[in-house]
Protein backbone atom coordinates (compact mmCIF):
# COMPACT_ATOMS: atom_id res chain seq x y z
CA UNK A 1 0.00 0.00 0.00
CA UNK A 2 1.31 3.43 -0.98
CA UNK A 3 -1.00 6.02 0.52
CA UNK A 4 1.30 8.87 -0.60
CA UNK A 5 2.00 7.54 -4.09
CA UNK A 6 4.92 5.51 -5.39
CA UNK A 7 7.82 6.50 -7.60
CA UNK A 8 8.40 3.23 -9.43
CA UNK A 9 5.69 2.39 -11.94
CA UNK A 10 3.40 -0.60 -11.33
CA UNK A 11 1.70 -3.03 -13.71
CA UNK A 12 -1.63 -2.74 -11.91
CA UNK A 13 -2.84 -0.01 -9.59
CA UNK A 14 -5.70 -0.92 -7.25
CA UNK A 15 -7.30 2.36 -6.20
CA UNK A 16 -9.68 2.50 -3.25
CA UNK A 17 -12.03 5.23 -4.45
CA UNK A 18 -11.46 6.71 -7.89
CA UNK A 19 -9.11 7.08 -10.87
CA UNK A 20 -7.71 10.23 -9.28
CA UNK A 21 -6.57 8.60 -6.00
CA UNK A 22 -2.97 8.89 -7.32
CA UNK A 23 -1.31 10.41 -10.39
CA UNK A 24 -0.40 7.57 -12.69
CA UNK A 25 1.04 7.54 -16.18
CA UNK A 26 1.33 3.88 -17.16
CA UNK A 27 0.09 0.40 -16.35
CA UNK A 28 -3.54 -0.44 -15.65
CA UNK A 29 -5.77 1.11 -13.02
CA UNK A 30 -8.93 -0.42 -11.58
CA UNK A 31 -11.06 2.74 -11.99
CA UNK A 32 -12.27 4.73 -14.98
CA UNK A 33 -12.17 8.52 -14.80
CA UNK A 34 -15.70 9.84 -14.26
CA UNK A 35 -17.27 6.52 -13.23
CA UNK A 36 -18.20 7.70 -9.72
CA UNK A 37 -19.98 10.72 -11.22
CA UNK A 38 -21.68 8.62 -13.91
CA UNK A 39 -23.34 6.17 -11.54
CA UNK A 40 -24.75 8.78 -9.15
CA UNK A 41 -28.52 8.44 -9.04
CA UNK A 42 -29.25 11.60 -11.06
CA UNK A 43 -26.57 11.08 -13.73
CA UNK A 44 -27.52 7.44 -14.22
CA UNK A 45 -31.22 8.36 -14.48
CA UNK A 46 -30.38 11.05 -17.08
CA UNK A 47 -28.20 8.70 -19.14
CA UNK A 48 -30.89 6.00 -19.11
CA UNK A 49 -33.60 8.57 -19.91
CA UNK A 50 -31.73 9.64 -23.08
CA UNK A 51 -31.74 6.00 -24.15
CA UNK A 52 -35.42 5.64 -23.17
CA UNK A 53 -36.23 8.61 -25.44
CA UNK A 54 -34.52 6.83 -28.33
CA UNK A 55 -35.46 3.22 -27.56
CA UNK A 56 -38.40 3.15 -25.08
CA UNK A 57 -39.05 -0.59 -25.35
CA UNK A 58 -35.43 -1.67 -25.02
CA UNK A 59 -34.91 0.48 -21.92
CA UNK A 60 -38.06 -0.41 -19.98
CA UNK A 61 -35.95 -2.16 -17.29
CA UNK A 62 -35.45 1.09 -15.37
CA UNK A 63 -38.36 2.48 -13.31
CA UNK A 64 -39.86 5.76 -14.50
CA UNK A 65 -37.86 8.48 -12.71
CA UNK A 66 -37.94 12.26 -12.21
CA UNK A 67 -35.07 14.47 -11.13
CA UNK A 68 -35.69 16.80 -8.20
CA UNK A 69 -35.92 19.70 -7.75
CA UNK A 70 -36.04 20.75 -11.40
CA UNK A 71 -38.58 18.16 -12.58
CA UNK A 72 -40.91 18.43 -9.61
CA UNK A 73 -43.63 20.29 -11.61
CA UNK A 74 -43.27 17.69 -14.40
CA UNK A 75 -43.58 14.88 -11.84
CA UNK A 76 -46.80 16.39 -10.42
CA UNK A 77 -48.29 16.92 -13.89
CA UNK A 78 -47.40 13.49 -15.26
CA UNK A 79 -48.74 11.66 -12.19
CA UNK A 80 -51.97 13.65 -12.38
CA UNK A 81 -52.37 12.84 -16.07
CA UNK A 82 -51.71 9.12 -15.52
CA UNK A 83 -54.19 9.01 -12.64
CA UNK A 84 -56.80 10.77 -14.77
CA UNK A 85 -56.39 8.30 -17.60
CA UNK A 86 -56.43 5.29 -15.24
CA UNK A 87 -58.32 5.95 -11.97
CA UNK A 88 -57.52 2.41 -10.76
CA UNK A 89 -53.78 3.23 -10.73
CA UNK A 90 -52.66 3.58 -7.10
CA UNK A 91 -48.93 4.19 -7.36
CA UNK A 92 -46.21 4.40 -4.73
CA UNK A 93 -43.00 6.35 -5.26
CA UNK A 94 -39.56 6.05 -3.73
CA UNK A 95 -37.48 9.18 -3.10
CA UNK A 96 -33.70 8.72 -3.13
CA UNK A 97 -31.21 11.49 -2.38
CA UNK A 98 -28.53 11.90 -5.07
CA UNK A 99 -25.17 10.50 -4.07
CA UNK A 100 -26.73 8.60 -1.16
CA UNK A 101 -25.94 4.97 -0.46
CA UNK A 102 -26.94 2.17 1.91
CA UNK A 103 -30.55 3.33 1.94
CA UNK A 104 -29.53 6.65 3.47
CA UNK A 105 -32.37 9.25 3.36
CA UNK A 106 -34.68 7.05 1.27
CA UNK A 107 -38.45 7.16 1.88
CA UNK A 108 -41.66 6.04 0.20
CA UNK A 109 -44.63 8.27 -0.69
CA UNK A 110 -48.09 7.76 -2.10
CA UNK A 111 -48.59 11.22 -3.58
CA UNK A 112 -46.27 13.89 -5.07
CA UNK A 113 -47.45 16.31 -2.38
CA UNK A 114 -45.81 14.08 0.27
CA UNK A 115 -42.32 14.99 -0.95
CA UNK A 116 -40.40 16.70 1.82
CA UNK A 117 -39.77 19.91 -0.08
CA UNK A 118 -38.95 21.94 3.00
CA UNK A 119 -35.43 23.24 2.50
CA UNK A 120 -33.67 19.91 2.13
CA UNK A 121 -34.74 19.16 -1.43
CA UNK A 122 -33.11 22.40 -2.61
CA UNK A 123 -29.89 21.60 -0.82
CA UNK A 124 -29.99 17.87 -1.59
CA UNK A 125 -31.10 16.92 -5.09
CA UNK A 126 -32.83 13.56 -5.43
CA UNK A 127 -34.46 11.12 -7.80
CA UNK A 128 -38.09 10.15 -7.31
CA UNK A 129 -38.98 6.84 -8.89
CA UNK A 130 -41.96 4.63 -9.42
CA UNK A 131 -41.87 1.99 -6.67
CA UNK A 132 -42.00 -1.63 -7.85
CA UNK A 133 -44.89 -2.92 -5.76
CA UNK A 134 -44.87 -6.55 -6.87
CA UNK A 135 -41.36 -7.92 -6.41
CA UNK A 136 -40.59 -11.63 -6.54
CA UNK A 137 -40.65 -13.04 -3.00
CA UNK A 138 -38.68 -15.95 -1.59
CA UNK A 139 -39.77 -17.22 1.84
CA UNK A 140 -42.28 -14.30 1.78
CA UNK A 141 -39.37 -11.84 1.79
CA UNK A 142 -38.34 -9.17 -0.71
CA UNK A 143 -34.73 -9.48 -1.92
CA UNK A 144 -32.47 -7.89 -4.50
CA UNK A 145 -29.49 -9.18 -6.47
CA UNK A 146 -25.97 -7.79 -6.46
CA UNK A 147 -24.15 -8.81 -9.61
CA UNK A 148 -20.51 -8.08 -10.32
CA UNK A 149 -19.62 -6.81 -13.76
CA UNK A 150 -16.13 -6.18 -15.10
CA UNK A 151 -15.79 -3.34 -17.58
CA UNK A 152 -12.46 -4.45 -18.99
CA UNK A 153 -12.13 -1.83 -21.67
CA UNK A 154 -14.11 1.11 -23.01
CA UNK A 155 -12.62 1.23 -26.51
CA UNK A 156 -13.18 -1.45 -27.76
CA UNK A 157 -16.02 -2.19 -25.37
CA UNK A 158 -15.39 -5.36 -23.32
CA UNK A 159 -17.81 -6.50 -20.63
CA UNK A 160 -17.73 -9.56 -18.37
CA UNK A 161 -20.44 -10.72 -15.94
CA UNK A 162 -19.84 -12.91 -12.89
CA UNK A 163 -21.77 -16.18 -13.06
CA UNK A 164 -22.81 -15.86 -9.44
CA UNK A 165 -23.85 -12.93 -7.28
CA UNK A 166 -25.44 -12.17 -3.93
CA UNK A 167 -29.10 -12.05 -2.94
CA UNK A 168 -29.78 -9.67 -0.09
CA UNK A 169 -32.97 -10.21 1.85
CA UNK A 170 -35.34 -7.99 3.78
CA UNK A 171 -35.98 -9.10 7.34
CA UNK A 172 -39.76 -8.46 7.63
CA UNK A 173 -42.33 -10.35 5.49
CA UNK A 174 -43.30 -8.24 2.48
CA UNK A 175 -46.67 -6.56 2.04
CA UNK A 176 -47.62 -4.27 -0.80
CA UNK A 177 -47.16 -0.64 0.28
CA UNK A 178 -50.00 0.97 2.24
CA UNK A 179 -50.02 4.20 4.21
CA UNK A 180 -49.56 2.06 7.32
CA UNK A 181 -46.44 0.14 6.28
CA UNK A 182 -44.67 2.75 4.09
CA UNK A 183 -42.17 3.49 6.85
CA UNK A 184 -41.13 -0.10 7.53
CA UNK A 185 -37.63 -0.17 6.05
CA UNK A 186 -37.01 -3.84 6.97
CA UNK A 187 -39.98 -4.73 4.75
CA UNK A 188 -39.27 -2.47 1.74
CA UNK A 189 -35.50 -1.84 1.55
CA UNK A 190 -33.14 -4.72 0.92
CA UNK A 191 -29.94 -2.92 1.99
CA UNK A 192 -27.66 -5.17 4.01
CA UNK A 193 -26.46 -2.15 6.01
CA UNK A 194 -30.05 -1.53 7.22
CA UNK A 195 -31.30 -5.07 7.71
CA UNK A 196 -28.24 -6.10 9.71
CA UNK A 197 -29.69 -3.96 12.52
CA UNK A 198 -32.99 -5.83 12.54
CA UNK A 199 -33.27 -8.49 15.19
CA UNK A 200 -34.33 -10.93 12.44
CA UNK A 201 -31.11 -10.83 10.40
CA UNK A 202 -29.72 -14.34 9.92
CA UNK A 203 -26.01 -14.85 9.30
CA UNK A 204 -25.68 -18.20 7.71
CA UNK A 205 -22.74 -20.45 6.93
CA UNK A 206 -24.83 -22.01 4.23
CA UNK A 207 -25.08 -20.25 0.86
CA UNK A 208 -28.73 -21.41 0.51
CA UNK A 209 -30.21 -19.88 3.64
CA UNK A 210 -30.05 -16.72 5.74
CA UNK A 211 -30.41 -13.03 4.93
CA UNK A 212 -27.57 -13.07 2.39
CA UNK A 213 -27.39 -15.95 -0.07
CA UNK A 214 -25.77 -16.70 -3.38
CA UNK A 215 -27.84 -15.80 -6.44
CA UNK A 216 -27.20 -19.29 -7.82
CA UNK A 217 -29.09 -20.78 -4.83
CA UNK A 218 -32.11 -18.63 -5.74
CA UNK A 219 -31.84 -19.71 -9.37
CA UNK A 220 -31.83 -23.35 -8.26
CA UNK A 221 -35.02 -22.79 -6.31
CA UNK A 222 -36.67 -20.96 -9.17
CA UNK A 223 -35.63 -23.65 -11.58
CA UNK A 224 -37.10 -26.36 -9.34
CA UNK A 225 -40.37 -24.38 -9.37
CA UNK A 226 -40.29 -24.59 -13.18
CA UNK A 227 -39.15 -21.01 -13.91
CA UNK A 228 -37.31 -20.28 -17.15
CA UNK A 229 -33.92 -19.51 -15.62
CA UNK A 230 -32.16 -19.36 -19.00
CA UNK A 231 -34.45 -16.56 -20.13
CA UNK A 232 -33.88 -14.75 -16.84
CA UNK A 233 -30.10 -14.85 -17.35
CA UNK A 234 -30.40 -13.64 -20.89
CA UNK A 235 -32.62 -10.71 -19.70
CA UNK A 236 -30.05 -9.86 -17.03
CA UNK A 237 -27.19 -9.91 -19.55
CA UNK A 238 -29.12 -7.63 -21.85
CA UNK A 239 -29.94 -5.25 -18.94
CA UNK A 240 -26.22 -5.03 -18.06
CA UNK A 241 -25.07 -4.45 -21.65
CA UNK A 242 -27.75 -1.82 -22.29
CA UNK A 243 -26.93 0.01 -19.06
CA UNK A 244 -23.24 0.14 -19.94
CA UNK A 245 -24.12 1.33 -23.45
CA UNK A 246 -26.01 4.21 -21.78
CA UNK A 247 -22.95 5.10 -19.68
CA UNK A 248 -20.18 4.83 -22.29
CA UNK A 249 -20.69 8.14 -24.18
CA UNK A 250 -19.97 10.30 -21.13
CA UNK A 251 -17.30 7.95 -19.86
CA UNK A 252 -15.47 8.46 -23.15
CA UNK A 253 -15.59 12.23 -22.67
CA UNK A 254 -14.04 11.86 -19.21
CA UNK A 255 -11.51 9.37 -20.54
CA UNK A 256 -10.17 11.59 -23.34
CA UNK A 257 -9.95 14.45 -20.87
CA UNK A 258 -7.76 12.50 -18.42
CA UNK A 259 -5.96 10.21 -20.85
CA UNK A 260 -5.70 12.07 -24.19
CA UNK A 261 -5.50 9.81 -27.23
CA UNK A 262 -2.01 9.32 -28.64
CA UNK A 263 -0.26 10.16 -25.36
CA UNK A 264 1.12 7.47 -23.05
CA UNK A 265 -1.14 6.91 -20.11
CA UNK A 266 -2.66 4.13 -18.06
CA UNK A 267 -5.46 1.96 -19.34
CA UNK A 268 -8.47 1.30 -17.11
CA UNK A 269 -10.75 -1.50 -16.00
CA UNK A 270 -13.40 -1.51 -13.27
CA UNK A 271 -15.52 -3.89 -11.26
CA UNK A 272 -19.07 -2.54 -10.98
CA UNK A 273 -21.85 -3.70 -8.67
CA UNK A 274 -25.25 -3.92 -10.38
CA UNK A 275 -28.27 -3.90 -8.03
CA UNK A 276 -31.20 -5.63 -9.66
CA UNK A 277 -34.73 -6.34 -8.44
CA UNK A 278 -36.76 -9.21 -9.87
CA UNK A 279 -40.44 -8.53 -10.42
CA UNK A 280 -43.01 -11.19 -9.66
CA UNK A 281 -43.10 -12.08 -13.37
CA UNK A 282 -39.27 -12.54 -13.23
CA UNK A 283 -38.54 -9.37 -15.18
CA UNK A 284 -35.24 -7.89 -13.90
CA UNK A 285 -35.30 -4.17 -13.08
CA UNK A 286 -32.20 -2.05 -12.56
CA UNK A 287 -32.07 -0.27 -9.20
CA UNK A 288 -28.60 1.20 -9.35
CA UNK A 289 -24.97 0.74 -10.32
CA UNK A 290 -22.18 0.90 -7.75
CA UNK A 291 -18.73 2.15 -8.74
CA UNK A 292 -17.18 0.94 -5.48
CA UNK A 293 -18.97 -2.27 -4.53
CA UNK A 294 -17.94 -3.63 -1.17
CA UNK A 295 -15.44 -6.48 -1.47
CA UNK A 296 -15.53 -7.41 2.22
CA UNK A 297 -15.53 -11.12 2.86
CA UNK A 298 -16.22 -10.93 6.57
CA UNK A 299 -18.87 -9.46 8.80
CA UNK A 300 -19.01 -8.16 12.33
CA UNK A 301 -20.40 -10.42 15.00
CA UNK A 302 -21.38 -9.25 18.48
CA UNK A 303 -19.71 -11.71 20.83
CA UNK A 304 -21.07 -10.13 23.98
CA UNK A 305 -22.94 -6.81 24.35
CA UNK A 306 -20.72 -4.12 22.78
CA UNK A 307 -17.89 -6.53 21.90
CA UNK A 308 -17.54 -7.15 18.16
CA UNK A 309 -15.33 -9.46 16.15
CA UNK A 310 -14.79 -9.85 12.39
CA UNK A 311 -15.73 -13.34 11.29
CA UNK A 312 -15.49 -14.84 7.78
CA UNK A 313 -18.64 -14.73 5.66
CA UNK A 314 -18.70 -17.85 3.45
CA UNK A 315 -21.32 -16.41 1.07
CA UNK A 316 -19.30 -13.24 0.40
CA UNK A 317 -16.14 -15.27 0.10
CA UNK A 318 -17.60 -17.66 -2.43
CA UNK A 319 -18.74 -14.88 -4.74
CA UNK A 320 -16.20 -12.09 -4.27
CA UNK A 321 -12.91 -14.00 -4.23
CA UNK A 322 -13.73 -15.46 -7.64
CA UNK A 323 -14.53 -11.99 -9.02
CA UNK A 324 -11.20 -10.50 -7.90
CA UNK A 325 -9.21 -13.57 -8.93
CA UNK A 326 -10.72 -13.62 -12.42
CA UNK A 327 -10.35 -9.86 -12.86
CA UNK A 328 -6.63 -10.19 -12.15
CA UNK A 329 -6.40 -13.13 -14.53
CA UNK A 330 -8.11 -11.15 -17.28
CA UNK A 331 -6.00 -8.02 -16.89
CA UNK A 332 -2.73 -9.93 -16.20
CA UNK A 333 0.03 -7.83 -17.81
CA UNK A 334 2.15 -10.98 -18.39
CA UNK A 335 -0.69 -12.42 -20.42
CA UNK A 336 -0.77 -9.30 -22.58
CA UNK A 337 3.02 -9.49 -23.08
CA UNK A 338 2.73 -13.17 -24.00
CA UNK A 339 -0.02 -12.35 -26.46
CA UNK A 340 2.10 -9.67 -28.17
CA UNK A 341 5.09 -12.04 -28.46
CA UNK A 342 2.76 -14.77 -29.70
CA UNK A 343 1.36 -12.51 -32.44
CA UNK A 344 4.87 -11.65 -33.59
CA UNK A 345 5.96 -15.28 -33.61
CA UNK A 346 2.79 -16.35 -35.44
CA UNK A 347 3.85 -14.06 -38.27
CA UNK A 348 7.20 -15.87 -38.63
CA UNK A 349 5.53 -19.22 -38.09
CA UNK A 350 3.16 -18.57 -40.98
CA UNK A 351 6.08 -17.84 -43.30
CA UNK A 352 7.85 -20.96 -42.14
CA UNK A 353 4.74 -23.10 -42.57
CA UNK A 354 4.41 -21.86 -46.09
CA UNK A 355 8.07 -22.74 -46.77
CA UNK A 356 7.69 -26.18 -45.17
CA UNK A 357 4.55 -26.79 -47.23
CA UNK A 358 6.38 -25.98 -50.42
CA UNK A 359 9.26 -28.21 -49.34
CA UNK A 360 6.94 -31.12 -48.51
CA UNK A 361 5.05 -30.82 -51.75
CA UNK A 362 8.38 -30.81 -53.58
CA UNK A 363 9.39 -34.05 -51.94
CA UNK A 364 5.92 -35.56 -52.29
CA UNK A 365 5.37 -36.24 -48.58
CA UNK A 366 2.11 -37.75 -47.42
CA UNK A 367 -0.32 -35.28 -45.88
CA UNK A 368 -0.07 -36.64 -42.34
CA UNK A 369 3.73 -36.64 -42.31
CA UNK A 370 3.75 -33.16 -43.78
CA UNK A 371 1.52 -31.77 -41.03
CA UNK A 372 3.56 -33.40 -38.30
CA UNK A 373 6.88 -32.08 -39.61
CA UNK A 374 5.67 -28.57 -40.28
CA UNK A 375 4.14 -28.31 -36.80
CA UNK A 376 7.29 -29.56 -35.08
CA UNK A 377 9.49 -27.22 -37.05
CA UNK A 378 7.29 -24.21 -36.42
CA UNK A 379 7.21 -24.87 -32.67
CA UNK A 380 10.99 -25.12 -32.58
CA UNK A 381 11.32 -21.91 -34.56
CA UNK A 382 8.92 -20.18 -32.16
CA UNK A 383 11.06 -21.31 -29.23
CA UNK A 384 14.40 -20.21 -30.76
CA UNK A 385 13.01 -16.90 -31.93
CA UNK A 386 11.82 -16.06 -28.43
CA UNK A 387 15.00 -17.33 -26.80
CA UNK A 388 17.16 -15.31 -29.18
CA UNK A 389 15.36 -12.09 -28.33
CA UNK A 390 15.63 -12.54 -24.55
CA UNK A 391 17.73 -9.97 -22.70
CA UNK A 392 17.74 -11.61 -19.28
CA UNK A 393 17.83 -15.06 -17.77
CA UNK A 394 14.39 -14.51 -16.36
CA UNK A 395 13.00 -13.79 -19.81
CA UNK A 396 14.80 -16.83 -21.21
CA UNK A 397 13.33 -19.12 -18.59
CA UNK A 398 9.92 -17.59 -19.27
CA UNK A 399 10.39 -18.35 -22.96
CA UNK A 400 11.30 -21.95 -22.09
CA UNK A 401 8.20 -22.16 -19.92
CA UNK A 402 6.08 -20.90 -22.79
CA UNK A 403 7.67 -23.27 -25.24
CA UNK A 404 7.05 -26.14 -22.84
CA UNK A 405 3.38 -25.08 -22.64
CA UNK A 406 3.20 -25.10 -26.42
CA UNK A 407 4.95 -28.44 -26.72
CA UNK A 408 8.26 -27.20 -28.18
CA UNK A 409 11.77 -26.63 -26.77
CA UNK A 410 13.48 -28.76 -24.09
CA UNK A 411 11.49 -31.90 -23.78
CA UNK A 412 8.37 -30.06 -24.92
CA UNK A 413 7.78 -32.53 -27.64
CA UNK A 414 7.12 -35.17 -25.04
CA UNK A 415 4.06 -33.11 -24.07
CA UNK A 416 2.14 -33.44 -20.82
CA UNK A 417 3.08 -30.05 -19.26
CA UNK A 418 0.27 -27.77 -18.08
CA UNK A 419 0.04 -23.97 -18.16
CA UNK A 420 0.01 -22.22 -14.74
CA UNK A 421 -3.58 -21.07 -15.49
CA UNK A 422 -4.67 -24.69 -15.76
CA UNK A 423 -4.27 -25.05 -12.00
CA UNK A 424 -6.89 -22.34 -11.34
CA UNK A 425 -10.65 -22.90 -11.31
CA UNK A 426 -12.43 -22.01 -14.55
CA UNK A 427 -13.35 -18.37 -15.03
CA UNK A 428 -16.47 -17.19 -13.19
CA UNK A 429 -16.44 -14.00 -15.28
CA UNK A 430 -18.07 -14.61 -18.63
CA UNK A 431 -17.57 -12.32 -21.57
CA UNK A 432 -20.85 -10.85 -22.84
CA UNK A 433 -19.47 -8.05 -24.97
CA UNK A 434 -18.20 -8.17 -27.74
CA UNK A 435 -19.66 -11.71 -27.68
CA UNK A 436 -23.23 -10.38 -28.17
CA UNK A 437 -22.17 -7.12 -29.85
CA UNK A 438 -24.18 -7.73 -32.99
CA UNK A 439 -27.49 -7.76 -31.09
CA UNK A 440 -26.79 -4.45 -29.39
CA UNK A 441 -24.73 -2.34 -31.79
CA UNK A 442 -27.82 -0.52 -33.14
CA UNK A 443 -28.29 0.99 -29.66
CA UNK A 444 -24.91 2.75 -29.71
CA UNK A 445 -26.17 5.97 -31.30
CA UNK A 446 -25.22 8.33 -28.46
CA UNK A 447 -21.71 6.87 -28.60
CA UNK A 448 -21.45 8.15 -32.15
CA UNK A 449 -22.82 11.54 -31.11
CA UNK A 450 -20.17 11.60 -28.35
CA UNK A 451 -17.46 10.86 -30.96
CA UNK A 452 -18.56 13.98 -32.87
CA UNK A 453 -18.59 15.99 -29.64
CA UNK A 454 -15.06 14.84 -28.72
CA UNK A 455 -13.77 15.70 -32.20
CA UNK A 456 -14.86 19.32 -31.77
CA UNK A 457 -13.74 19.75 -28.17
CA UNK A 458 -10.48 21.09 -29.56
CA UNK A 459 -8.17 21.76 -26.63
CA UNK A 460 -7.35 18.44 -25.04
CA UNK A 461 -8.26 17.99 -21.43
CA UNK A 462 -11.67 19.68 -21.55
CA UNK A 463 -15.10 18.09 -21.21
CA UNK A 464 -17.15 21.03 -22.49
CA UNK A 465 -17.61 22.49 -25.93
CA UNK A 466 -17.15 26.24 -26.45
CA UNK A 467 -19.31 28.34 -28.84
CA UNK A 468 -16.56 28.31 -31.51
CA UNK A 469 -16.32 24.52 -31.37
CA UNK A 470 -20.09 24.26 -31.79
CA UNK A 471 -20.04 26.63 -34.78
CA UNK A 472 -17.21 24.62 -36.37
CA UNK A 473 -19.25 21.44 -35.87
CA UNK A 474 -22.24 23.02 -37.66
CA UNK A 475 -20.09 24.38 -40.46
CA UNK A 476 -17.99 21.24 -41.06
CA UNK A 477 -21.08 19.02 -41.05
CA UNK A 478 -22.86 21.44 -43.38
CA UNK A 479 -25.86 21.81 -41.09
CA UNK A 480 -26.50 25.50 -41.57
CA UNK A 481 -28.60 26.75 -44.49
CA UNK A 482 -31.05 29.49 -45.39
CA UNK A 483 -33.59 28.07 -42.89
CA UNK A 484 -31.01 27.71 -40.14
CA UNK A 485 -28.64 30.65 -40.03
CA UNK A 486 -25.46 30.89 -37.96
CA UNK A 487 -27.30 33.37 -35.73
CA UNK A 488 -29.88 30.63 -34.95
CA UNK A 489 -26.98 28.26 -34.26
CA UNK A 490 -25.64 30.68 -31.63
CA UNK A 491 -29.08 31.03 -30.05
CA UNK A 492 -29.48 27.24 -29.88
CA UNK A 493 -26.06 26.95 -28.24
CA UNK A 494 -26.75 29.67 -25.67
CA UNK A 495 -30.27 28.44 -24.78
CA UNK A 496 -29.34 24.82 -24.21
CA UNK A 497 -25.98 25.48 -22.54
CA UNK A 498 -27.46 28.00 -20.13
CA UNK A 499 -30.22 25.61 -19.08
CA UNK A 500 -27.85 22.69 -18.46
CA UNK A 501 -25.39 24.86 -16.56
CA UNK A 502 -28.21 26.24 -14.38
CA UNK A 503 -28.95 22.69 -13.21
CA UNK A 504 -25.73 22.97 -11.21
CA UNK A 505 -24.11 19.80 -12.50
CA UNK A 506 -20.52 20.94 -12.98
CA UNK A 507 -19.39 24.52 -12.56
CA UNK A 508 -15.68 23.80 -12.91
CA UNK A 509 -15.68 24.44 -16.66
CA UNK A 510 -17.86 26.71 -18.76
CA UNK A 511 -19.35 25.57 -22.06
CA UNK A 512 -21.64 22.90 -23.40
CA UNK A 513 -21.52 19.49 -21.68
CA UNK A 514 -22.16 16.25 -23.59
CA UNK A 515 -25.80 15.93 -22.43
CA UNK A 516 -26.48 19.48 -23.66
CA UNK A 517 -24.81 18.65 -26.98
CA UNK A 518 -26.95 15.51 -27.26
CA UNK A 519 -30.08 17.60 -26.67
CA UNK A 520 -28.97 20.11 -29.34
CA UNK A 521 -28.21 17.21 -31.70
CA UNK A 522 -31.68 15.70 -31.17
CA UNK A 523 -33.19 19.14 -31.87
CA UNK A 524 -31.27 19.43 -35.15
CA UNK A 525 -32.24 15.87 -36.12
CA UNK A 526 -35.94 16.56 -35.48
CA UNK A 527 -35.72 19.71 -37.58
CA UNK A 528 -34.03 17.99 -40.51
CA UNK A 529 -35.90 14.67 -40.62
CA UNK A 530 -39.37 15.60 -39.35
CA UNK A 531 -41.45 12.56 -40.22
CA UNK A 532 -39.22 9.78 -38.84
CA UNK A 533 -39.25 8.31 -35.31
CA UNK A 534 -36.60 9.92 -33.04
CA UNK A 535 -33.98 7.16 -33.23
CA UNK A 536 -34.16 7.19 -37.03
CA UNK A 537 -33.92 10.99 -37.12
CA UNK A 538 -30.81 10.83 -34.93
CA UNK A 539 -29.25 7.94 -36.90
CA UNK A 540 -29.84 9.82 -40.18
CA UNK A 541 -28.22 12.97 -38.84
CA UNK A 542 -25.22 11.03 -37.54
CA UNK A 543 -24.77 9.42 -40.98
CA UNK A 544 -25.05 12.84 -42.58
CA UNK A 545 -22.42 14.37 -40.25
CA UNK A 546 -20.04 11.43 -40.51
CA UNK A 547 -20.28 11.53 -44.30
CA UNK A 548 -19.35 15.23 -44.47
CA UNK A 549 -16.54 14.84 -41.95
CA UNK A 550 -15.07 11.88 -43.85
CA UNK A 551 -15.18 13.93 -47.07
CA UNK A 552 -13.48 16.81 -45.27
CA UNK A 553 -10.76 14.51 -43.90
CA UNK A 554 -10.12 13.12 -47.34
CA UNK A 555 -9.88 16.61 -48.83
CA UNK A 556 -7.40 17.63 -46.13
CA UNK A 557 -5.35 14.51 -46.77
CA UNK A 558 -5.16 15.23 -50.49
CA UNK A 559 -4.24 18.88 -49.82
CA UNK A 560 -1.64 17.76 -47.30
CA UNK A 561 -0.09 15.40 -49.83
CA UNK A 562 -0.15 18.14 -52.48
Ligand code: ADP
Nearest residue numbers: 063100101102103104130131132189190191288
Ligand atom coordinates in the same frame (compact mmCIF):
# COMPACT_ATOMS: atom_id res chain seq x y z
P1 ADP B 1 -28.94 3.00 -2.03
O1 ADP B 1 -27.82 3.39 -2.91
O2 ADP B 1 -29.15 4.00 -0.95
O3 ADP B 1 -28.86 1.60 -1.56
P2 ADP B 1 -30.99 2.05 -3.88
O4 ADP B 1 -31.40 2.72 -5.13
O5 ADP B 1 -30.18 0.82 -4.03
O6 ADP B 1 -30.24 3.13 -2.96
O7 ADP B 1 -32.28 1.72 -3.03
C1 ADP B 1 -32.22 1.10 -1.77
C2 ADP B 1 -33.18 -0.05 -1.71
O8 ADP B 1 -34.51 0.40 -1.94
C3 ADP B 1 -32.94 -1.09 -2.78
O9 ADP B 1 -31.98 -2.00 -2.37
C4 ADP B 1 -34.31 -1.71 -2.93
O10 ADP B 1 -34.56 -2.68 -1.96
C5 ADP B 1 -35.25 -0.55 -2.68
N1 ADP B 1 -35.65 0.10 -3.94
C6 ADP B 1 -34.98 1.08 -4.59
N2 ADP B 1 -35.65 1.48 -5.68
C7 ADP B 1 -36.76 0.76 -5.74
C8 ADP B 1 -37.88 0.73 -6.63
N3 ADP B 1 -37.97 1.55 -7.68
N4 ADP B 1 -38.87 -0.16 -6.37
C9 ADP B 1 -38.80 -0.99 -5.31
N5 ADP B 1 -37.79 -1.00 -4.43
C10 ADP B 1 -36.77 -0.13 -4.62
